[in-house]
Amino acid sequence: MSSFATFFAALPAPWVVGLHHYVFLSALLFVIGFFGVLLRKNALVIFMSLELMLVAATLGFVTFSRYNGTMDGNVFVFFILTVAAVEVAVGLAIIVALFRHRRTVMVDELNHLKN
Amino acid sequence: MADLFFYFFSALTVGSALGVVLNRNTVGAALCLLLSLLGTAGLFVLLNAYLLAVLLVLVYAGAVAALFVFVVMLLDMQGGAKQRVNSFTAIAGMGALVLLFAGLAVTFGPGQLSAPAPASSPALGASLKFYGYQLFTTYLLPVQIVGFLLLAAMLGVIVLSRRNTGSEDAK
Numbered sequence: 001m002s003s004f005a006t007f008f009a010a011l012p013a014p015w016v017v018g019l020h021h022y023v024f025l026s027a028l029l030f031v032i033g034f035f036g037v038l039l040r041k042n043a044l045v046i047f048m049s050l051e052l053m054l055v056a057a058t059l060g061f062v063t064f065s066r067y068n069g070t071m072d073g074n075v076f077v078f079f080i081l082t083v084a085a086v087e088v089a090v091g092l093a094i095i096v097a098l099f100r101h102r103r104t105v106m107v108d109e110l111n112h113l114k115n
Numbered sequence: 116m117a118d119l120f121f122y123f124f125s126a127l128t129v130g131s132a133l134g135v136v137l138n139r140n141t142v143g144a145a146l147c148l149l150l151s152l153l154g155t156a157g158l159f160v161l162l163n164a165y166l167l168a169v170l171l172v173l174v175y176a177g178a179v180a181a182l183f184v185f186v187v188m189l190l191d192m193q194g195g196a197k198q199r200v201n202s203f204t205a206i207a208g209m210g211a212l213v214l215l216f217a218g219l220a221v222t223f224g225p226g227q228l229s230a231p232a233p234a235s236s237p238a239l240g241a242s243l244k245f246y247g248y249q250l251f252t253t254y255l256l257p258v259q260i261v262g263f264l265l266l267a268a269m270l271g272v273i274v275l276s277r278r279n280t281g282s283e284d285a286k
Contacts, residue, residue, distance in 0.1 A: 015118065016118060017117070017118045017121045017122075019228050020223060020228055021121065021125075022158075022162075023222065023228065024219070024223075025125050025128070025129070025158075027215065027218070027219065027222075028129055029128065029129065029132055031211070031215055032129070032132040032133060032135075032136055033132070033136075034211055035136060035208065035211070036135060036136035038204055038207060038208055038211070039136070039200060039204065039208070040136065042141060044141055044144075044145075044183065044186065044187060044190075045135070045136070045141060045144050047183075048135050048144055048145065048148045048183060049135065049136060051148065051175070051179065052132050052135060052148070052151065055151070055152065055155050055171075055175070058155075058171075059155060059158060059159075062159055062162050062164050062167060062240070063162060065164075065239075065240060066162040066163060066164065066236075066238065066240060067236065068236060069236030069237045069238075069239060070239065071239045071240070071245050071246075071249050072249075074164055074167060074239070074240040074245075074246070075246065075249045075250060075253075075254055077164075077167050078167075078170075078246075078250070079254075079257055079261055081167075081170055081171070081174050081175070082261045082264070082265065083261070083264065084174075084175070084179070085174055085178060085179060085265075086264055086265060086268040088178075088179045088182060088183075089182070089268055089269075089272050090268050090271055090272055090275070092182055092183070092186045093271070093272045093275040093276050094275060095186065095190075096186060096189065096190070096275075096276065097275055097276070099190050105190060
């Protein structure tokens, strides 16, 4: 317990923005996106929540890249952005095709493969 | 001053992310996603990753969010459907919350995340030269793979969106 106390005493004031704040923000964004995927039934909103999770991971990459003085995280964000754009294009095309075929995008009504 | 900007942008990002998840109106959710991405771009500027901030606004806010708005308006869905949460989803959510708190407790405990202040490490992400150098030396193969992926996705989207009319023509 005393190690905790000395640890927190050595920290700067909690409102001074540091690595912790960015990591916490990234985790918070990821969790919001995760619960969006979990709780929503609209396929489009699920897709938007997936994008939120990708952005949260991106924020983590940029943060650690900045605080470590390295370049690799920043370059990796390039590839994340490209893959996210590809994923959105293909995914939205699939959703549009699905809507043409079934007239709905609610995931709990898309159960034709069940049983 | 930079701290005030951090709190402003993070509040914007998290608030609009909550708006994406909680908004019943799908168009509103798409616009909240756009706002959240703009807030994230502001955070990237605070982290000295100027190019990535511009790319995020161009690619995400410009292309992805606009595509979402287009598709939402194209599909003309009726929003406000009832939200039912089954027990499996509730259990998964509880598990996710437990994992989140365990991860936060480990991450923010003593001995972790002890990075120095950003002023003591160089802001490599601020300069375009480093991006170009890395992309054309260390990451040359991933760049080519990603280019091929873009080509494949373009062809796939064309096939996906043409298939219905093609089959109707065949009939």
